[in-house]
Each structure stands twice: as structure tokens, then as C-alpha cells.
Amino acid sequence: MKVIEINGGKALEGSIKISGAKNATVALIPATILATKNISTLCNVPDITDTDNLVNILEYLGCKVTRNTETMTIDATNVENKEISYEFSSKLRASYYFMGVLLARFKKVKMSFPGGCNIGKRPIDLHLKAFESMGATVKYDNSNFFIEAEELKGAEIYLDIASVGATINIMLAAALAKGTTIIHNAAKEPEIINVATFINNMGGKITGAGTGTIKIEGVEELEGCFDEIIPDRIEAGTYLMLGALTSKRLKVYNIIPEHLSSLVSKLQEMKVKLDMGDDYITIYESNNLKPINVQTLIYPGFATDLQQPLSTLLTKADGVSSIEETIWENRFMHVKELNKMGAKISVVDNKAYITGPTFLKGTEVVATDLRGGAAVLLAGLAAVGKTRILNAEHILRGYEGIENKLIEIGADIKIIDE
Numbered sequence: 001m002k003v004i005e006i007n008g009g010k011a012l013e014g015s016i017k018i019s020g021a022k023n024a025t026v027a028l029i030p031a032t033i034l035a036t037k038n039i040s041t042l043c044n045v046p047d048i049t050d051t052d053n054l055v056n057i058l059e060y061l062g063c064k065v066t067r068n069t070e071t072m073t074i075d076a077t078n079v080e081n082k083e084i085s086y087e088f089s090s091k092l093r094a095s096y097y098f099m100g101v102l103l104a105r106f107k108k109v110k111m112s113f114p115g116g117c118n119i120g121k122r123p124i125d126l127h128l129k130a131f132e133s134m135g136a137t138v139k140y141d142n143s144n145f146f147i148e149a150e151e152l153k154g155a156e157i158y159l160d161i162a163s164v165g166a167t168i169n170i171m172l173a174a175a176l177a178k179g180t181t182i183i184h185n186a187a188k189e190p191e192i193i194n195v196a197t198f199i200n201n202m203g204g205k206i207t208g209a210g211t212g213t214i215k216i217e218g219v220e221e222l223e224g225c226f227d228e229i230i231p232d233r234i235e236a237g238t239y240l241m242l243g244a245l246t247s248k249r250l251k252v253y254n255i256i257p258e259h260l261s262s263l264v265s266k267l268q269e270m271k272v273k274l275d276m277g278d279d280y281i282t283i284y285e286s287n288n289l290k291p292i293n294v295q296t297l298i299y300p301g302f303a304t305d306l307q308q309p310l311s312t313l314l315t316k317a318d319g320v321s322s323i324e325e326t327i328w329e330n331r332f333m334h335v336k337e338l339n340k341m342g343a344k345i346s347v348v349d350n351k352a353y354i355t356g357p358t359f360l361k362g363t364e365v366v367a368t369d370l371r372g373g374a375a376v377l378l379a380g381l382a383a384v385g386k387t388r389i390l391n392a393e394h395i396l397r398g399y400e401g402i403e404n405k406l407i408e409i410g411a412d413i414k415i416i417d418e
Helices: 022-034 049-060 093-106 125-133 164-174 190-201 233-246 257-269 304-316 335-340 370-382 402-408
Strands: 002-008 012-017 035-037 040-043 064-068 071-075 108-112 137-141 144-148 156-158 180-184 205-207 213-217 226-228 247-253 274-276 280-284 293-295 319-324 344-348 351-356 364-366 385-390 412-417
Touching: 002 370, 012 233, 012 402, 022 035, 022 040, 022 049, 022 071, 022 093, 022 164, 022 190, 022 233, 049 064, 049 093, 093 108, 093 125, 093 144, 093 164, 125 137, 125 144, 125 156, 125 164, 164 180, 164 190, 164 213, 190 205, 190 226, 233 247, 233 257, 233 280, 233 304, 233 370, 257 274, 257 280, 257 304, 304 319, 304 335, 304 344, 304 351, 304 370, 335 344, 335 364, 335 370, 364 370, 370 385, 402 412
Parallel strands: 012 247, 040 226, 156 180, 293 319, 364 385
Antiparallel strands: 002 385, 002 412, 040 071, 064 071, 108 144, 137 144, 180 213, 205 213, 247 280, 274 280, 319 351, 344 351
16 A cells, blocks of 8 residues: 655745646547557656556557657557456546447457546446447446447437546547547537547547537548647646645646636635746745635536645635535545544535634545545645555556655655555
């Protein structure tokens, strides 16, 4: 088990460079399988455990993968359509993207149910219904999916909810399908634009990415190409909130500020002192913060992935704040851990009420999931005394080089194995 130990209460200062977006990376790496010739090159690839787990699946399927700092090359010309067992699929939620790419390339796929954080019911029925609309048959037995199509055909697909995963998986499958696929109520996240751009660079024909209607004209063949992964808006948001919580001055750079508009708006409402540039945001020491009310929404609304770290920041606000979670029903598991540290947070149904300001004290806590882990990490950095975060593997799934980045701005932190 990985454990993060923090001696907190230090005023942090300096700069943090943001890495490539986890949520784009986990789709782009499987997408390279669509290329039947030439090598794909991805740059700005984050060195996180989700990346490692995806590479393991690629190599298991016969891809040749070379990694060099932030660059990855993938040769998928000789990929084999093997069963993806629970050993591989359980390591991360995004393993389900192999459904779309293998179905597109080989017209059949067999794999176990995907894993990921336990933040609520996370069915993949939208993915499966879409594959069926395109002519595939889906069978499920003993946690294994069998998906097969004699021919994938374009279809008009209406998503019940604007799911990022389903939108991307449909794009992946439809890229090599016969005819035109149209996704209605498509998700609009920047990561979807990143994936669509990659497929188009491979020779695909996708329009409308970033809007509610995406059109994919299937092509006969795709080939490897070069693409750059966008900066991680969730990592950036986490560090911006850290800056507001416990820094003298913190510059977060290598970002696309427009991707953080909903968070920046709330920070400004709290009276956080900040300065925005073309590719950076600087947070200055901020006191007398105001309480706010937040509701998580699909993009461009306030990201559900940022509400857990936000709950830590709101312990510094003077008054009662509220966070309403509308995406996942189990996304307040971290509250118990924050309350161990002195936070005053109550949860009623899908709403958390945070009373501040409170004095946070170091203690032993658990990273309940990736973003819940980020919440207790921020609390540990702000708290007086020593904090030990158990199950820190969750945090390492989504934050590249977090130990070194924090040490460089003055944190007393280390990761150990127990």
C-alpha cells in the first residue's frame, strides 16, 4: 500500500507546471489501435498509473510501445484481438475504450467489466446500446462482455445523458464504421475535442466535437499520426484551490484558462486573489474568504471532479457553504475523512454543507477515491501537524509527479510503501 505522509501548515510558494490531461490520455492511448499502418506519437503524456495500466494492455495485445519522458510512440500495426481479462480491465475505468477500438478494427471484442473509483453506479449501458444501434450484438456472462458485429453501420444515437465515456466510445467505434453516425446530446468536454482531433489527424472525419451534436463519417482505414494531449484542467483546478488554501503565491501554468472558467468564477466569488494570463493563473494569499454555493454539472458547468477538493478549500471560508452533487451519488465519501481532521461538514442526501473557518489538524486518513484523495491531500498540506494518507494509490492514478511538484513549492511530503 502507498502512504503519503505530510507535515503540514506550511505556507507554499512557487510554480507548478500542469501535465497532460488524464481524461484525454486514457482515451487517446486506446485510440491508437485504430491505426492499421504507421506509428502514432503522443506528446505531453502524463506519467501516472493509469497510463502504465493502459500500456500494459497495449503490449499484451501486441502493440510496440516506446516511452521517452512525456512522449509515447505506439505501433499498432500487428495488434491482436485477445480477450481483455479482469486482471487488466479492473485496474481502471477507461479500459472500456478498448471495446470501441477493438470492435471498430476487428468487429468483435471480449473483455471483463471495467474498474475505477467507487463513486456511485457507473453502468456502461449507454455504450452498449450505441454499439447495438450500430449493428453489434452484446452478450454478458460472468462479468464478461461479448460484443460482435458482422458489419458496423452508422446510426443516429440519442444519449440519455451527456456521458463523456459513451461519447468517446461511440466516436472510436464509428470512425471505421460504414456510413455516418450522429451523436445527439453528446458531451462537450475539451477532452472529447482532443480525441476527435486525433482521429481526424489519423484520416477520420468527425465534425461538431465540443457541441451537443457530433457527426462521424466512417472511413475504410486510419493511420498513425502525431497529437498533443491537452493540459489537465482537473489537476490545474486542484492546485489552484491549494494555492487559495495555503500559499503566499502560487503560479499554475501550462494550462488553458478557458477550461477552468467555472472554477475561476467561484474562486472570484469567494474573493480569492488571482491573476490570469494566456497560459497561467497565479493565486495570491487570500484571507476572509466568502462562503459559496456550488452545483456540479456537465461541462461547461462546475466539474464533479473538482467538488471534493473544493470542499477542503471551503473549510477556510467564513460561513456556511454548500455543494450539491448531481453527477455521482457516492462522491461525499471523503467527508468523513475531512471531519477527522477538524472540518465541520454535514451531508444531507446529495448536498454537503461546509461550515468555516475551521482549524484543520493532521491525523491518519484514507484516500477513498482519486478526487477524494486530492481533498484529504489538500487538507493535510493546510493542517497543523502530521497527516498520513492511506490508499494513496488512488491519488497517484491521476496526479503526475505530485510529490516532487509539491516539494518544489515548499511542502514537506513523502510517499512510502507499507
